[in-house]
Amino acid sequence: MSIRIRVAVLAVTGLLVAGCTSPGAATDTPRTTPSADGATSPDSSSALPAALTSQRPDWKTCAAPEGGEKPGADWRCATVKVPLDHEKPSGETIPIALIRKEARSKADRIGSLLFNFGGPGASGVDILPRAAAEYGGLNRRYDLVGFDPRGVGGSAAVVCQDDEEIAEAEARWDPSPDTVAEEAAYMQDGTAFGAGCARRSGKVIAHTTTSNTARDLDLIRHVLGDAKLHYFGISYGTQLGGTYAHLFPKNVGRTVLDAVVDPTADAEGQARNQALGFQRALDNYLKSRGEDPKAGTERIAHLLERLDSRPLPVGERYLTEGLAVTGIVVTLYSKASWPMLTSALQQAEKGSGAELLQLADYYNDRDESGHYSTQSHSQRAISCADSSERGTVERALALLPEFRKLSPVFGPLLAWDTAGWCANWPVKGEVADMDVSAPGAGPILVVGTTGDPATPYEGAERMAKELGKGVGVLVTNKGEGHGAYGTASCVTKTIDAYLLDGKVPAYGKTCS
Structure with a gap:
């Protein structure tokens, strides 16, 4: 399951997302008529x-x-x-x-x-x-x-997958693939999502x-x-x-x-902007607690590394690396949510992933019954229709050193996101401008x-x-x-x- 850090108003809705890609409106020349004035x-x-x-x-x-x-x-x-x-x-x-x-x-x-x-x-x-x-x-x-x-x-x-398919992809989603097999699985999930959109909403997504x-x-x-x-x-x-x-x-x-x-x-530039923006917000959060931003970032990055190899059980589910970074993201949209981040991180470092998982569910629009909204489906369909860019594993690997330097916590996710978000998207997008x-x-x-x-x-x-x-x-x-x-x-x-x-x-x- 690929994820794009959403752009919206936390105070209003919880997290509405943004796939920050470009509409290519420059190619359009509208007709003109006299206006009311x-x-x-x-x-x-x-x-x-x-x-x-x-x-x-x-x-x-x-x-x-x-x-x-x-x-x-x-x-x-x-x-x-x-x-x-x-x-x-x-x-x-x-x-x-x-x-x-x-x-x-x-x-x-x-x-x-x-x-x-x-x-x-x-x-x-x-x-x-x-x-x-x-x-x-x-x-x-x-x-x-x-x-x-x-x-x-x-x-x-737009509807692309059912709840079971989303949950399965979410559980295996790895935002920082470490092997060739993990890289292939990451890209396959993106391809499968696009194929589901074409199957269920093919008339609309173009x-x-x-x-x-x-x-x-x-x-x-x-x-x-x-x-x-x-x-x-x-x-x-x-x-x-x-x-x-x-x-x-x-x-x-x-x-x-x-x-x-x-x-x-462009899409790559938006990912770079968000790596800078979320790291800046994380630094400000850490400073507000009297913690050195570099040391605090390293502490959180190490937590994510541990979760990559050993997810924390939460009932019948697991807090994975991907779900943990999602839970961190949601709290940075508003300063009022920073105390929730403090509590969730403390609990995760003690071995309980329940709070971070709950925050991730909030972001992912998953309710207590396991039903997901289709907002993420619409988001990806709009983003991929708006961009002619289609990422590759090779380009993601090339971006990784720069993005990790920008943000050890969010950089890997965003570098890989440039590859998997519109992987093998079934329709052509507009010019990325x-x-x-x-x-x-x-x-x-x-x-x-x-x-x-x-x-x-x-x-x-x-x-x-x-x-x-x-x-x-x-x-x-x-x-x-x-x-x-x-x-x-x-x-x-x-x-x-x-x-x-x-x-x-x-x-x-x-x-x-």
Whole structure:
């Protein structure tokens, strides 16, 4: 079982993931139509049949999502049809699931504010109602709208393996193969996962690119009746937001990108960034306990080495090296989780792997009955559709010395991840190039946190630059964790002032 360190908001969902790969949107040239203000504006609806552009969502009482709670009475759900293949706009369609909570003040309503919480693979229909209290101030003037991107949840979800197959792969997954046989097994698991996706969801996986989801977003905007897309993207959602801005710059409304994916990095570069980011967060955690970061890292690396050869029994299961490093990863997304890491490591060093295994299950969306969600299926399908890169054992071995130096704990996992993640993927991916240049777009807030483990701060600096002068507006949060809104009051106030009142902060504003 391969795993990509997920990029998302721990405080909201537990761990939503990110496969940080690139959409290749630069190859697309959208058509243009006059916008509501008379300007020439790229608009996906111009190329779509009237049966799609004339849709009006039929908002109804929401059902409970799989494994989740039914949203409150003030939420309504609907679906919108989009082309399965945007190059064949009159062909087969798939549903996109939506959820909405209407603005409290009709007189001051700005429009819809669409959210993407990351992953890729996070269900906005599931997450937004649970996170809504955090965005309550925005709900005064905006309809809060969540959606499941194509290939996710209620939007033609990708399914690749059943629970038994996932559990078996998880139990044997070795993130640091040491022999030729272990290397072959690692790659075979990646190949088997892709084959399962082709068998169960072959029609969909060829079209789960971020650029296609951006086109879906523009149709959703049109169907909701908004002249501009007001958007809040977190983690992978920043990649989607940057792609949308590139494809439809004139349709960009008030947009926030928080916990930002580096648009200049390919899949290998993203893995390198995460090795740096998670090691930085681990160092900060160790310093907070008065422990020397180098010595603490060596201690944890030695624990993982012991688990590689002697997994710890936990009931009928085992804490393996792979599950242990997964459990460590999940606690680094938020400083509030650091005490859990302390306890779990202490217990593992004493011979009990229960706490680290529980944390790994939380990350892997495994419930007490052994059922797994399909979020990791969606994540890999989107990531591999977004990239033409296909790793090899030889390249992973070449990266290992560098990645081990960057992080003895996370480096081996991430070096091998470049090989196994899309191993022998059954469909061709888009060009591994993420163009987010958006000339003509309005100002976009780009928020980076200096201690962010999954999307290191440098990615925000690069996103702001790549969006273009006068478009990307960098806001720096000096702090820890993945995502700043709702946890850093200065950032929250800055974003609220922008989204609610249109107040654009000075470039480079810093919050402590």
